[in-house]
Amino acid sequence: MTGENGEGKGKVVVTGLGIAAPNGLGVENYWAATRSGTHGIGRIARFDPSRYPARLAGEIEGFAVEEHLPGRLIPQTDRMTRLALVGADCAFADAAVQPGDLPEYDMGVVTASSSGGFEFGQGELQNLWSKGSQYVSAYQSFAWFYAVNSGQISIRNGMRGPSGVVVSDQAGGLDAVAQARRQIRKGTRLIISGGIDASICPWGWVALLASKRLSTSDDPERAYLPFDAAADGHVPGEGGALLVMEDLESARRRRAPRIYGEIAGYGSTFDPRPGSGRGPGLQKAVELALEDADTGPEEIDVVFADAAAIPELDRIEAEAIAKVFGPRAVPVTAPKTMTGRLYSGAAPLDLATAFLAMRDGIIPPTPHVTLADEYDIDLVTAQPRRASQLRAALVLGRGHGGFNSAVVARTCGR
Incomplete structure (x- = not known):
């Protein structure tokens, strides 16, 4: 079990976003589609x-x-990495950061990956x-x-500070953000973090099918x-998001044009082996994240669910949310039903x-879903929901094999 309480008290904030998603390229295109319930499946x-x-x-x-990219980069990169390089460029532009203007050892890259460059690898194996x-x-x-995404982003932008990659499937993107926060609290000025995956090719598809968790429906509105x-x-998907993260005081000193909010808390656990008699670890990951954020359950205004769409896994997640927050006590949403599960990018x-x-x-919807009676959560379904107070959000991610991660995101008004 991992929480980070006491590791450092400096606020780490997000100042730039780069988004590549099946229902929109770029922050505002994606957000407009997501608010309106437009899917890309x-x-x-x-x-x-x-x-x-x-x-x-x-897709x-x-x-x-x-x-978007110079011709020399195209032959040496997988689709995943091309999307990541462009996503990083967009995140830097959103943050008004010119990496070349900063000392190279003051910047790092921490990304997550679930599959690597499968399409590139398949092509070379065929050759x-x-x-x-x-x-x-x-x-x-x-x-x-x-x-490779961490490497190519760091090379392209001259970023030679603390960097790395985290591999923990759907939970990996949150784990990468937590690692980035950790390095910023240790003194690194700026880190770009998150994840972008893209493995929609025959080799990647066979690997995804092996999980036995893919929907076989042919109706895009009824599959996930x-x-x-x-x-x-x-339904699998490709894409994800990269976030420019900085120390709050550093962001203010350089007059960052916007501060989206703070990475306030993080917790992670690993499920016990099957047959052990011990319960799953998701609830504990949520509790660790809330403790790390010094935030009570009543202060969370929305939960972004992992949303596995496997009945047993849905039950575990719904029970964890209900036990921490109370039955139907907090709005829950799963906008990934519009994009598919993007693995490390989700x-x-x-x-x-x-x-x-x-x-x-605005809380985005979970289109096409009718909440089953057995789940005691307040799921935002067909339409977005206006929220007069939306200051803290909990984001959940679970990886195949037992990974559980939770992050509390918060506005900087506190």
Whole structure:
């Protein structure tokens, strides 16, 4: 179990967002689509899915990499990394940060990854099998790797401070943000953190199918239904979010144009092995995050659910929320039903969405879901909900195999 109470008292804030999502590229495009309940899920277009039992995904359309990155980078990067590089550029622009103007050891990169550059790796393996080793790109040595997004972002922007990658599936994006906060509290001036994943290719698809958690529905509006009586698996997607994080006083000194809010608390646990007789660890992760944030349950205004859409996992999450906050005592939302589960990018996107929700006083909806009677939570479903007071949000992420992470995001008015 991990909480961070006492590690450091300096406030770490988010000053820039970079978002790539199936229902919108860029912060405001994504937020407009999410507020209105517009989803980006459809039949897979990047390859022919007809032979597979699951055929839907949240894919990013209209991304012309040539318009954003120099030609030399394109042959050496996977789609995941291209999206991450552009997302980082957007986050820096949003924060009004020019990395070249800062000392290189004062900046770091901490990202999460669930799959690595699967599409790039598949292409090079096909070249190996069909043509021979001389046709395998030298870039295969790193383009497939889990740490490649951190590496390429740091190289492109001259960021040589504390950096790394976290691999804990859907929980990884929150774990990366927590690691970034830890390094900033130790003295690093600025870190870009979060996660962007993209593995919608045959090799990646087979790996996703192995989890046996994918929906096999062909109806985009009925395929991903967490907390619904018809829940039967999730829809994968590609994308995520990157966040520029700084010490609050440092951000104020440089007159950052906006401060979205504070990464106020973090907690993580790992579920016990099956058959141990011990309960799951999600509730404890939430309690650790609240303790770390010095925040009572009554102060949380919205929960962004992990939303597995597997009945047993939904039950565990709903029970954890109800036990901590009380039955139907706090609004709960799962906007990832509009994008699919983005793996390491899912929770950072929820975190970015939480900051936008607090900025505008709007809780985004969970479209197409009808809350089953067995779940004692206040799920925001078809329409967004206006909130007169939206100052603190809890974001949850769970990874396959037992990872549980929770982050409290808060406005800086406190």
